[in-house]
Each structure stands twice: as structure tokens, then as C-alpha cells.
Amino acid sequence: MKLDTTGLEMAAPLWGSHSELVDGFSAAPSFELPITTDFDGFQKEAVQMVKPAKGTTTLAFIFKEGVMVAADSRASMGGYISSQSVKKIIEINPYMLGTMAGGAADCQFWHRNLGIKCRLHELANKRRISVTGASKLLANILYSYRGMGLSVGTMIAGWDETGPGLYYVDSEGGRLKGMRFSVGSGSPYAYGVLDNGYRYDMSVEEAAELARRAIYHATFRDGASGGVASVYYVGPNGWKKLSGDDVGELHYKYYPVMPSMVEQAMVEVAGA
Amino acid sequence: MPKQQANWSPYDNNGGSCVAIAGADYCVIAADTRMSTGYNILTRDYSKICKLADKCVMASSGFQADVKALQKHLAARHLIYQHQHNKQMSCPAMAQLLSNTLYYKRFFPYYSFNVLGGLDNEGKGCVFTYDAVGSYEKVGYSSQGSGSTLIMPFLDNQLKSPSPLLLPVQDAVTPLAEAEAVDLVKTVFASASERDIYTGDKLEIVVINADGIRREYMDLRKD
Numbered sequence: 112m113k114l115d116t117t118g119l120e121m122a123a124p125l126w127g128s129h130s131e132l133v134d135g136f137s138a139a140p141s142f143e144l145p146i147t148t149d150f151d152g153f154q155k156e157a158v159q160m161v162k163p164a165k166g167t168t169t170l171a172f173i174f175k176e177g178v179m180v181a182a183d184s185r186a187s188m189g190g191y192i193s194s195q196s197v198k199k200i201i202e203i204n205p206y207m208l209g210t211m212a213g214g215a216a217d218c219q220f221w222h223r224n225l226g227i228k229c230r231l232h233e234l235a236n237k238r239r240i241s242v243t244g245a246s247k248l249l250a251n252i253l254y255s256y257r258g259m260g261l262s263v264g265t266m267i268a269g270w271d272e273t274g275p276g277l278y279y280v281d282s283e284g285g286r287l288k289g290m291r292f293s294v295g296s297g298s299p300y301a302y303g304v305l306d307n308g309y310r311y312d313m314s315v316e317e318a319a320e321l322a323r324r325a326i327y328h329a330t331f332r333d334g335a336s337g338g339v340a341s342v343y344y345v346g347p348n349g350w351k352k353l354s355g356d357d358v359g360e361l362h363y364k365y366y367p368v369m370p371s372m373v374e375q376a377m378v379e380v381a382g383a
Numbered sequence: 384m385p386k387q388q389a390n391w392s393p394y395d396n397n398g399g400s401c402v403a404i405a406g407a408d409y410c411v412i413a414a415d416t417r418m419s420t421g422y423n424i425l426t427r428d429y430s431k432i433c434k435l436a437d438k439c440v441m442a443s444s445g446f447q448a449d450v451k452a453l454q455k456h457l458a459a460r461h462l463i464y465q466h467q468h469n470k471q472m473s474c475p476a477m478a479q480l481l482s483n484t485l486y487y488k489r490f491f492p493y494y495s496f497n498v499l500g501g502l503d504n505e506g507k508g509c510v511f512t513y514d515a516v517g518s519y520e521k522v523g524y525s526s527q528g529s530g531s532t533l534i535m536p537f538l539d540n541q542l543k544s545p546s547p548l549l550l551p552v553q554d555a556v557t558p559l560a561e562a563e564a565v566d567l568v569k570t571v572f573a574s575a576s577e578r579d580i581y582t583g584d585k586l587e588i589v590v591i592n593a594d595g596i597r598r599e600y601m602d603l604r605k606d
Contacts (some may be wrong), residue, residue: 142487142488142489142490143487143488143490143491144491145393146490146492147390149386149388152388152389154490156392157490157491157492184546184548188514191532193514194512194520194522195546196520196522196546196547196548197520198520198548214515214516214517214518215518216482216486216489216514216516216517217489217516218518219482219517219519220482220483220486220489220517230556254478260490261489264407336602337550338548339546339548341548352550354550355548355549355550356549356550357546357549383548
């Protein structure tokens with residue numbers, strides 16, 4: 112019996128011909144490569160020149176009721192804030208979410224590509240793809256582009272037949288299954304708050320508040336994170352956006368300005 | 384033989400700035416017409432704005448050779464779309480096409496910083512802003528190019544639109560009237576020309592509304 116090895120084929124044919132853009136999506140899109148003696152040096156220069164937007168805080172955790180996913184919305188290019196309203200939580204399909212950290216274009220493109228592959232899987236197999244399967248598809252693609260300068264640090268969160276699922280996938284080719292992750296320049300701060308307040312049996316409101324606080328604290332201390340803290344919940348019926356709050360306003364909500372107590376009021380003195 | 388560094392770069396920066404503002408039933412796209420290289424001005428009369436579809440216009444700054452190649456590529460794809468679907472591409476559809484086109488050259492990027500402006504299927508103004516490799520988002524206003532760091536804070540101050548990520552959802556388009564938006568654009572470029580050496584000469588403004596596309600010019604500082 113001949114084994115089906117199509118899944119093992121290289122997703123990115125390095126020197127293959129430039130495929131038609133309107134072609135099928137079964138193979139990963141092939142990319143033109145510059146003809147240069149020093150590919151790495153060229154890529155370093157190109158990255159310096161285009162300076163992809165990065166710097167972020169994203170987090171996700173599994174708890175009793177499902178998966179909670181949260182992220183900030185700032186994109187920075189070097190020291191310049193290029194946008195305060197980037198969508199870092201990408202809706203792959205109605206029951207799966209992906210988070211964006213690293214190169215914005217890389218994350219947007221490959222998450223959309225993953226959504227297409229998931230849909231093709233559904234049509235071919237008459238059932239939804241599992242979170243395990245989806246994360247594996249993405250990880251295999253990123254692994255095949257390993258070393259070429261993609262910058263992707265993403266979490267795939269979803270609810271499938273086995274219950275809630277959460278995987279961390281990055282452009283080095285790593286793929287980890289876990290209960291709690293935070294990715295990005297603000298992640299150390301988010302982990303501090305998240306790890307401290309986490310319990311498996313929280314209600315949806317408590318978990319949402321924990322996620323919101325963790326993002327807020329990360330944006331407070333990390334210059335590359337800010338904007339709007341979005342919180343999504345993934346449950347048995349799919350994902351639902353729970354809140355989107357400006358972190359500046361969250362600050363004054365958590366730490367309201369108290370009018371200071373006046374001990375002795377100054378009295379006007381008439382004349383000298 | 385010791386490792387040699389390349390003494391030729393395929394890229395150059397021709398400078399310039401572009402701006403786009405979305406309104407309730409209009410969209411304003413503007414760019415200066417100066418094309419430079421290093422400290423030299425190549426020409427004072429180069430248009431950075433290109434009409435991609437009936438209700439969809441793109442302004443790009445950066446390396447104009449790459450911009451020209453990108454415009455030709457998109458025009459060709461639009462023609463194919465028209466043959467296949469018997470209609471013009473909508474602005475959101477063109478926005479996704481531009482993003483994919485940019486990303487397909489992820490490892491040899493188009494050095495082009497784009498803003499796309501137009502009307503969506505309901506006639507409401509929409510602006511999309513891009514980085515060089517295709518990441519994009521729909522915004523109420525945007526600026527790109529050498530003067531963008533000067534222009535953006537001013538637009539933030541005048542037009543600060545609520546983030547589309549806030550819940551409950553708030554509208555991103557500006558409540559300004561069309562004439563006021565055009566006036567704002569003129570003011571913004573006049574200021575940018577004062578402090579950015581690559582921005583100046585002439586300002587080209589394109590306004591898209593239900594009646595069609597209108598073009599306007601204004602002189603800027605030539606120094």
C-alpha cells in the first residue's frame with residue numbers, strides 16, 4: 112500500500128516557479144526570492160528598511176468554562192507608534208481565534224491562510240478541524256520558512272470535540288500545548304498578574320477581569336504595548352468578544368484620582 | 384577572498400507624503416508632487432496618486448519605481464476581475480488584493496508605503512493603511528511617507544476617531560464635512576512642507592464622493 116506523503120512535502124518550494132496567484136491553495140504560496148550572493152545580509156537590510164511593526168502583549172489561558180484570549184492594540188515601528196488600533200486577535204473561524212505578535216503582515220497573512228486551510232479541511236472531511244490539527248498546519252508552514260526572517264509568535268485558541276484547546280506556535284518552528292501563555296514584549300508583566308490571579312475554576316466574568324487587568328498592567332509598564340485591551344471568550348458555542356477598553360481609561364478606573372484630604376484650609380487675611 | 388558587501392542597493396527613497404481621510408459619504412486622498420533622491424529634486428510634478436477602480440484610489444510614497452510596478456500589477460488584476468465578474472472591484476476587495484500583492488513579495492519587498500481610499504458598497508468613506516509588506520487595517524484617516532511623523536499627530540489631534548476595537552462599537556469615520564476635510568488636508572501639507580525637506584512643490588488632492596472623482600491642486604513651498 113502506497114502511503115500518502117502529501118502532508119510531508121515541503122510547503123515552500125524554494126526555487127520553484129512563481130505559481131499563479133489564482134491557483135489552488137493546497138500547496139503553500141510560493142515566493143519569488145531575490146537573486147543575491149548574500150541572502151541573509153539582504154534580508155537583514157530589507158528588514159531594517161521596512162521595519163515591520165512589532166512590540167505587543169497578548170495572552171490566553173484555559174479555565175473551567177473555556178479559553179480566555181486578550182491582547183493590546185499598539186503597533187510600533189522602532190520608536191514610532193504606527194497604530195493604536197491594530198486587531199491582534201484574529202478570527203480564524205467562528206470557533207477558533209489566533210493572536211498576533213511579531214511581524215504584523217506575517218501574522219495577518221498566515222492566519223488568513225490558516226483560515227482557508229481550515230475551511231478546506233471542513234469541506235474535504237465534513238467535520239470541523241481540531242485545534243491540534245489547525246495549530247499543526249500553521250506550525251508546519253512556519254517551520255518550512257524557518258531561517259528566512261518571518262517573525263510570528265501566535266497562540267491558537269479554540270473549542271473542538273475534545274473541549275478547549277490552546278497552542279503556542281512561533282516562527283522558529285516551535286509548537287507547545289499549554290494552559291497559560293503570554294507572548295510579546297509586555298509578556299513578563301502580563302505573566303506576573305496572570306500567574307498570581309489564576310485559578311482553574313473561575314467564572315467567565317472573573318477570568319475576563321483577570322485577562323483585562325493583565326493586559327492593562329503590561330501596557331502600563333511596556334512602552335511598546337498600549338491602545339485598546341480586547342478580551343475574547345471561546346466557549347462551546349464559539350468565540351464572543353467580551354470587551355474592548357481603552358487602557359488609559361482603565362487606568363483611572365482601577366486607580367481613580369482621589370481628592371486629597373485638606374487638613375487645614377487656608378484662610379484669606381484681609382490687609383497686611 | 385574576504386566577504387564582500389554589496390555596493391549597490393536595488394532600493395531608493397523618492398520621499399514625499401500621502402494622506403487620506405474618510406468621511407460619512409466622501410473620501411479625500413492627497414499627496415505632494417515632489418520626487419527626490421538624496422538631496423536632489425528629480426521633478427516637482429510627479430503624481431503619487433493612482434486610480435485603481437471607480438471608487439478606489441491609492442496614494443503611495445517610497446520608491447516610485449516599485450510603486451509604478453505595483454500600480455501596473457493591481458491595474459492588471461483589476462482588469463481580470465472585471466472580465467470574470469462583470470463589475471468593478473469594491474474598495475474593501477481591492478484592499479485585500481493590495482495586501483496579498485505586497486505579501487507575495489515578502490522576501491524582496493515593494494518599497495512602497497500606501498494608503499488606499501474610496502467608498503465602500505454602501506457609499507461610506509473608507510481608508511486603509513499599509514506597511515511595506517502588506518499588513519493593513521481599516522482606519523478613519525492615515526498618513527504615510529517622509530512627512531507622516533509630522534502629519535499623523537496633527538490629524539490625531541483634529542480627527543481623533545474612536546478605535547474600532549472598542550466595545551460597544553463606535554463609528555470611525557470623521558463627522559467633518561467634505562469642504563472642511565479638504566481644508567484640513569491643505570493645512571496639514573502646508574505645515575509638513577515647512578519642516579520636511581522631502582515634502583513640497585505642489586499638492587494634489589483627489590476627492591471621491593457619490594458624484595464621482597474630483598481633482599484639485601494647491602501650490603506648496605518650493606524650497
